[in-house]
Amino acid sequence: MSDSPVGIFDSGVGGTSVWREIHKLLPYENTVYLADSKNAPYGEKSEHEILQLSIKNTEVLLRKGCKLIVVACNTATTNAIGYLRQNYDVPFVGIEPAIKPAALQSRSKIVGVLATKGTLASSLFHSTSGNHARGITVIEREGTGLVPLIEQGKVDSKEIKELLEGYIRPMLEKGIDYLVLGCTHYPYLIPLLKDMLPGTVQIIDSGEAVARQTKSILGEKGTLRTTRSSGHHEFYSNGDLKVLEGFVRNDGLHYSVEKGDF
Structure with a gap:
């Protein structure tokens, strides 16, 4: 065995x-x-x-x-x-998205979660968020279109950069200091994300x-x-x-x- x-x-x-x-x-x-x-x-x-x-x-x-x-x-x-x-x-x-460590470590008490529609809509996600993110503002964004581009190998493409910027900008405007990646495809976007995020925002994946x-x-x-x-x-x-x-x-x-x- x-x-x-x-x-x-x-x-x-x-x-x-x-x-x-x-x-x-x-x-x-x-x-x-x-x-x-x-x-x-x-x-x-x-x-x-x-x-x-x-x-x-x-x-x-x-x-x-x-x-x-x-x-x-x-x-x-x-x-x-x-x-x-x-x-x-x-x-x-x-x-599942690492909301718990983000919530525990966040100083701004505002955490961003970038995930798929299926994850964000699930009962497990909501129970995890409810249990571990009390007193925390969780800003959810569906990463629509990211997975198909990654599946085509277009990790550094103009299309993917434009999509990411559209998803991340509203989170930054709300003051997140942690970004939780809620899809296993998304860690391949960390180099792009680091270029978009200020040094005050930490990225967490599971x-x-x-x-x-x-x-x-x-x-x-x-x-x-x-x-x-x-x-x-x-x-x-x-x-x-x-x-x-x-x-x-x-x-x-x-x-x-x-x-x-x-």
């Missing part, structure tokens, strides 16, 4: 930002990553559609023998992880916390890989392989990128 891979799925290439954090913390673990780019973005879909896609991805990863599944998609976590945990025996690690939780659960279950050799990483996409390859390319990595029918 310890040599079995950690499974990770997302609505596309964005979850590779979470995969990077997991690999950095757990370099010996084998992984299998599913980029469901054909169905991206999840944030525009209904709760039922998101649940069905999450079930499909989970069952693909279980067929590949995964010992733990990371739902590396905020929208899928907030809409489907409760069902997945109730209906499958494998442990799940989810991801990737590192997910990696720590993954390590903690594997340790509790006794399923951490004991072999001290670099893990092997299988990446599958039902979209453009060149885009996925561009996000994971690493000369020192034992990996493969393949077309998947899922």
Whole structure:
């Protein structure tokens, strides 16, 4: 079981930002990553559609023998992880916007959240926000259009810069001092965001916390890989392989990128 891979799925290439954090913390673990780019973005879909896609991805990863599944998609976590945990025996690690640390550290008591429509509309997001952001003004913005551009590899494009500026400017005018990234695609926009944000605004994403939780659960279950050799990483996409390859390319990595029918 310890040599079995950690499974990770997302609505596309964005979850590779979470995969990077997991690999950095757990370099010996084998992984299998599913980029469901054909169905991206999840944030525009209904709760039922998101649940069905999450079930499909989970069952693909279980067929590949995964010992733990990371739902590396905020929208899928907030809409489907409760069902997945109730209906499958494998442990799940989810991801949701890091409102709690932002709320605890904010001095202005004004926090911005950039996320998808599906995440912001979910009951889990609202309960998390309600529990951890009392006394905090939370300014929510849907990042409409960002995921499709990232899925096309247009991370540094004029279109994406214009969209970001439109979403960020109103938050800055309201006085945010923390910006929470509520989609795993968005960490790839951090270089652009740093150019737009004053030094007084901190950016928070959840990737590192997910990696720590993954390590903690594997340790509790006794399923951490004991072999001290670099893990092997299988990446599958039902979209453009060149885009996925561009996000994971690493000369020192034992990996493969393949077309998947899922």
